Amino acid sequence: MLLGLTGSIATGKSTVAEMLKRRGAVVVDADQVARKVVEPGSLGLNRIKETFGSEMLTADGQLDRAKLGELVFADEEARLRLNALLHPLIMDEMKRMTAESLDKNPKSIVIWDVPLLIEENLTQFVEQVIVVYVPQAIQLKRLMERNHLTKTEAIKRMQSQLSIEEKKKVADYIIDNSGSLEETERQVDQLWRYLTLKSGSDQP
Structure with missing residues (x-):
């Protein structure tokens, strides 16, 4: 069983992902995969170097995230080029990790933890979608407090x-x-019981 988990900034998606993981879900974190595909020596990092220049790398060959971030936030075309370079690699790795989990245990409950699941039209790859929700007034208050923003x-x-x-x-x-x-834990418990029943999973 493959589900997508998403939310919006400061709604608590990562908290819910951790709760599901503790209950036995295999969580494939898109942000972690995105970091993995640009590790030193990777195809992703080589593509960034070829496209944007070696100045996007630090002296020890790591991706200079701050410098790349400055570039893509200021230049929409550069952001789209970066996405075109990395998204296929990220998707391939997420699909590989999912297939590996389901090969080991066909009754695994795999969760794709993806902030932009809906925006990037990735819902087509998952069976169902879990959204972590808070009303916008609470979202605003939590974001201001968490990130010290006006x-x-x-x-x-x-x-x-x-x-x-x-x-x-x-x-x-x-x-x-x-x-x-x-x-929140009670809701996650209820959802987990339902998913394990539905998948025929032998997980507790």
């Missing part, structure tokens, strides 16, 4: 993504993370 700065970051209300419409399952951690 209200204007936080709103700007929220508006750079598809709104959580739009993502909610795509969800097969919603985890409402606006209450206490205990309340």
Whole structure:
């Protein structure tokens, strides 16, 4: 069974991913895979060097994330070129990790943890979608507190993504993370019981 997990900034997606992992889910984290495909000596890093120049690497051959970030945030065309270089590598690795898990245990519950699951149209690759939701007023408050942002700065970051209300419409399952951690845990427990029953999984 393969599901997609997503949310929006400061809704608590990573917290829910960790809860699912503790219960036995195989979590394939898109952000971790994105880092893996640009490790020294990798095809991804070589592609970045060929496309954007060796100045995107540090003296010891690592990706200079700050420098690359400055470039792609200021230049939309560069961002699209970077995505075209790396997205196929990220997708191939996520599919490989998924196939490996399901080969080992066909009843595994695999979760793709992807911030832009809906925006990048990756829902086509998963069976169902879990959205971690909080109302936008709570999202704004948590983002301001967590990242020490002004209200204007936080709103700007929220508006750079598809709104959580739009993502909610795509969800097969919603985890409402606006209450206490205990309340979120209860919802995750309920979802996990349902998924294990549905998959025929022998996991507890």
